[in-house]
Amino acid sequence: xxxxxxxxxxxIDDEMVPVSEARLPILDWxxxxxxxxxxxxxxxxxxxxxxxxxLDRFSAGMEKLRMRIPHDRDAIRDRLHDLVAxxxxxxxxxxMICTRGQPQAGSRDPRTCTNRFLAFAVxxxxxxxxxxxxxxxHLTISRMQRxxxxxxDPAVKNYHWLDMVQALFxxxxxxxETAITVDAHDHVVEGPGFNLFVVRDGDLATPAIGVLPGxxxxxxxxxxxxxxxxxDAGPVSAEAVRSADEVLITSTAGGVMPVTHVxxxxxxxxxxxxxxxxxxxxxxxxxxxxxxxxxxxxERAGGDRDGD
Amino acid sequence: xxxxxxxxxxxIDDEMVPVSEARLPILDWxxxxxxxxxxxxxxxxxxxxxxxxxLDRFSAGMEKLRMRIPHDRDAIRDRLHDLVAxxxxxxxxxxMICTRGQPQAGSRDPRTCTNRFLAFAVxxxxxxxxxxxxxxxHLTISRMQRxxxxxxDPAVKNYHWLDMVQALFxxxxxxxETAITVDAHDHVVEGPGFNLFVVRDGDLATPAIGVLPGxxxxxxxxxxxxxxxxxDAGPVSAEAVRSADEVLITSTAGGVMPVTHVxxxxxxxxxxxxxxxxxxxxxxxxxxxxxxxxxxxxERAGGDRDGD
Numbered sequence: 325x326x327x328x329x330x331x332x333x334x335x336i337d338d339e340m341v342p343v344s345e346a347r348l349p350i351l352d353w354x355x356x357x358x359x360x361x362x363x364x365x366x367x368x369x370x371x372x373x374x375x376x377x378x379l380d381r382f383s384a385g386m387e388k389l390r391m392r393i394p395h396d397r398d399a400i401r402d403r404l405h406d407l408v409a410x411x412x413x414x415x416x417x418x419x420m421i422c423t424r425g426q427p428q429a430g431s432r433d434p435r436t437c438t439n440r441f442l443a444f445a446v447x448x449x450x451x452x453x454x455x456x457x458x459x460x461x462h463l464t465i466s467r468m469q470r471x472x473x474x475x476x477d478p479a480v481k482n483y484h485w486l487d488m489v490q491a492l493f494x495x496x497x498x499x500x501e502t503a504i505t506v507d508a509h510d511h512v513v514e515g516p517g518f519n520l521f522v523v524r525d526g527d528l529a530t531p532a533i534g535v536l537p538g539x540x541x542x543x544x545x546x547x548x549x550x551x552x553x554x555x556d557a558g559p560v561s562a563e564a565v566r567s568a569d570e571v572l573i574t575s576t577a578g579g580v581m582p583v584t585h586v587x588x589x590x591x592x593x594x595x596x597x598x599x600x601x602x603x604x605x606x607x608x609x610x611x612x613x614x615x616x617x618x619x620x621x622x623e624r625a626g627g628d629r630d631g632d
Numbered sequence: 633x634x635x636x637x638x639x640x641x642x643x644i645d646d647e648m649v650p651v652s653e654a655r656l657p658i659l660d661w662x663x664x665x666x667x668x669x670x671x672x673x674x675x676x677x678x679x680x681x682x683x684x685x686x687l688d689r690f691s692a693g694m695e696k697l698r699m700r701i702p703h704d705r706d707a708i709r710d711r712l713h714d715l716v717a718x719x720x721x722x723x724x725x726x727x728m729i730c731t732r733g734q735p736q737a738g739s740r741d742p743r744t745c746t747n748r749f750l751a752f753a754v755x756x757x758x759x760x761x762x763x764x765x766x767x768x769x770h771l772t773i774s775r776m777q778r779x780x781x782x783x784x785d786p787a788v789k790n791y792h793w794l795d796m797v798q799a800l801f802x803x804x805x806x807x808x809e810t811a812i813t814v815d816a817h818d819h820v821v822e823g824p825g826f827n828l829f830v831v832r833d834g835d836l837a838t839p840a841i842g843v844l845p846g847x848x849x850x851x852x853x854x855x856x857x858x859x860x861x862x863x864d865a866g867p868v869s870a871e872a873v874r875s876a877d878e879v880l881i882t883s884t885a886g887g888v889m890p891v892t893h894v895x896x897x898x899x900x901x902x903x904x905x906x907x908x909x910x911x912x913x914x915x916x917x918x919x920x921x922x923x924x925x926x927x928x929x930x931e932r933a934g935g936d937r938d939g940d
Contacts, residue, residue: 331737334658344657344659346657346659347656347657347658348656348658349654350651350729350750351651351652353793354663355656356791357791357793358666358791358793358794359793359794390801424797429639430757430758432757432885434801444658444659449738449740450738451740468782468783469782469783471779472777472780474776474777474816475776475777475779475780475783475794475795476794476795482794484779484784484792485661485665485667486666486697486783486784487784488665489661489667489732492742493698493742516740517740577740
């Protein structure tokens with residue numbers, strides 16, 4: 325491999341290549357029909373965090389989409405470890421993907437496709453990096469309605485993001501940094517790559533319908549309850565967000581991140597609040613806990629899969 | 633080029649390659665977020681059909697998604713002619729695509745992307761080929777709700793097809809060959825790559841909300857009116873489809889195609905009806921009309937873009 329593996333590696337058709345050189349055949353329905361599911365795990369200080377939860381969701385998504393790959397769960401886990409080890413990344417964003425593949429020539433029948441597995445590991449990505457987390461994010465509540473569950477099951481993690489990308493552009497236009505979409509009843513749903521929580525009187529609420537059941541979201545719900553807080557998964561109105569004591573977003577891409585402004589209005593005193601800080605600290609502490617994390621074996625790098 | 637250009641050619645990053653070798657970088661948001669728009673034109677007996685209408689829609693879609701490419705409309709048209717000529721295809725399915733591109737390393741801001749143009753030309757694709765058109769298609773009315781306009785503007789032709797693909801699997805399970813999705817009010821909307829018309833007492837009706845304004849659909853509306861038929865673009869209930877005199881679907885991938893069974897029930901006498909046949913004949917006759925079609929200059933093949 326000629327380029328720096330630390331910039332990231334990808335596995336496609338079981339060949340490991342620099343991520344910048346990894347390409348998908350354009351006729352794969354994963355591109356032409358966004359007929360794909362994926363998941364993203366992360367590595368922090370050399371350890372995967374809750375990788376089995378991500379593998380569970382990824383497997384369930386493939387099954388719901390009637391996709392099958394030749395690798396079982398252990399084989400997928402091995403490949404992800406191999407990627408991170410070969411890239412030598414101590415902090416990584418690790419995406420596993422299954423695409424429909426390509427129908428036989430002239431056919432439009434997805435049953436004729438061979439599904440394709442691919443994956444990549446790149447340096448860790450933050451929706452809000454630690455410096456930004458000190459001031460908090462400016463979120464706008466979008467007019468875009470998130471694609472509803474009657475059309476696409478949000479539990480099948482998917483790339484249908486045109487609504488999300490339009491919400492981002494709308495946020496930038498309005499002076500925001502990121503956005504949350506709504507449903508048809510003006511309840512907030514999810515943002516580009518994250519779930520949302522509001523804090524009121526020390527308790528937590530997070531949308532339950534139309535959202536990806538995020539692994540970071542689940543972790544925050546568990547921590548919140550362990551801290552003695554009520555955690556309500558149910559409808560959260562746009563007004564409840566604007567009037568919350570604290571607002572935070574959760575994502576594998578950054579963990580627990582404070583929101584300090586919503587639609588130009590200050591939340592609380594305009595700085596990350598104490599509940600958000602406590603959840604964030606507890607979230608990162610779990611990364612050293614062997615019940616939640618698993619060390620990458622970096623000795624794998626240079627093994628027989630590397631560069632084959 | 634080593635492989636048979638007649639199998640199809642693609643243009644990506646302004647390089648012409650066999651379509652089977654054309655690949656998209658996996659980090660392009662066109663894949664990772666289905667952040668793309670496209671259009672499909674076709675060539676029949678050496679002539680593009682209504683190419684300007686497809687270019688209009690493609691340009692409008694890019695503008696709505698805030699995408700920009702370095703090629704103006706004439707340059708896109710030239711590239712599509714080049715592809716078809718170099719492939720030597722007299723009957724072709726010609727797809728033009730604009731993807732968001734890839735954000736700068738570590739960024740999730742689509743404004744940092746350079747949008748990417750690509751295109752491919754392959755042998756003509758039929759949803760129902762001429763033999764199948766003699767018996768007609770078996771359509772099922774899906775339980776899947778098409779992604780609604782409040783989430784994704786259907787006039788921006790897009791790859792958000794997970795609902796469509798699930799509807800196809802559901803159709804196969806129920807003995808059908810293809811499917812039409814519905815909206816939240818049990819009105820039919822669109823199928824995987826096609827619009828739908830029902831015929832009752834000689835008049836036509838086609839869904840208007842939540843559908844791609846198809847070029848073939850528009851052509852059929854124009855022909856229908858020229859034939860003295862009323863053409864109603866408005867809500868079409870699932871029941872109106874099941875009880876229609878005739879049902880037909882329209883697509884660039886096959887033109888005007890009869891449906892003779894819906895959810896296992898025979899439509900009319902179970903054979904393609906006279907209105908459908910008349911519309912189909914008139915549709916194909918327009919392909920020789922210079923007001924609707926433009927000859928491909930096959931002498932372009934081997935020109936300076938070929939294989940560069």
